[in-house]
Amino acid sequence: MTTAPDMHNPAExxxxxxxxxxxxxxxxxxxxxxxxxxxxxxxxxxxxxHHRELVNKSAxxxxxxxxxxxxxxxxxxxxxxxxxxxxxxxxxxxxxxCRMIDFAPGGVSxxxxxxxxxxxxxxxxxxxxxxDSGEERVMQRGDIAIQRSTAHRxxxxxxxxxxxxxxxxxxLDVEDLHIGGEKxxxxxxxxxxxxxxxxxxxxxxxxxxxxxxxx
Numbered sequence: 496m497t498t499a500p501d502m503h504n505p506a507e508x509x510x511x512x513x514x515x516x517x518x519x520x521x522x523x524x525x526x527x528x529x530x531x532x533x534x535x536x537x538x539x540x541x542x543x544x545h546h547r548e549l550v551n552k553s554a555x556x557x558x559x560x561x562x563x564x565x566x567x568x569x570x571x572x573x574x575x576x577x578x579x580x581x582x583x584x585x586x587x588x589x590x591x592x593c594r595m596i597d598f599a600p601g602g603v604s605x606x607x608x609x610x611x612x613x614x615x616x617x618x619x620x621x622x623x624x625x626x627d628s629g630e631e632r633v634m635q636r637g638d639i640a641i642q643r644s645t646a647h648r649x650x651x652x653x654x655x656x657x658x659x660x661x662x663x664x665x666x667l668d669v670e671d672l673h674i675g676g677e678k679x680x681x682x683x684x685x686x687x688x689x690x691x692x693x694x695x696x697x698x699x700x701x702x703x704x705x706x707x708x709x710x
Contacts (some may be wrong), residue, residue, distance in 0.1 A: 506538075510548050514542065519661055544578070546558070562590045588695060603615055612641070612644070613641075620661060621634070622649055
């Protein structure tokens with residue numbers, strides 16, 4: 496296994512624009528709703544409300560939408576108001592997050608575990624998804640990972656690491672996970688620094704390097 500937690504991330508400092516990352520097309524969001532007669536209409540067409548640089552400017556996230564209820568209340572467009580005014584943490588308790596992440600060429604995420612059920616869909620490029628067991632899969636455009644609170648990292652292998660790539664993540668809140676009678680805790684590694692201060696990450700985030708010696 497050649498991947499190491501402390502491996503050099505050649506993509507650091509690549510992100511220079513709010514979104515998208517250089518070399519990838521703009522992402523346009525269309526929000527629908529209803530007019531006073533109950534007919535379906537487009538309420539907004541834009542590029543998203545919240546963008547966040549990640550992992551020392553080697554990736555950037557575009558929050559396309561988030562919710563904080565289940566089931567979601569659409570009455571009075573309260574869901575739209577929440578999504579516009581609230582930049583979510585990595586996940587939302589009892590809610591969902593739809594996040595598009597652009598990865599710089601050769602970008603490597605830290606090894607991390609999120610307490611959520613994630614649908615990760617490769618939109619542009621080729622990625623290696625590596626688990627803390629050492630197992631890995633190569634994912635190409637259109638491939639989907641069903642991530643069930645497992646420790647993993649992403650490596651952008653697009654164009655042999657010379658081109659940017661993009662993944663769409665939909666994160667759903669889950670019940671606490673127990674394995675062998677022990678509660679499994681989330682660990683963000685250095686990724687935690689990018690979410691300090693956001694909902695769910697108000698306290699000092701965990702980026703103590705616990706995973707740094709696992710493989």
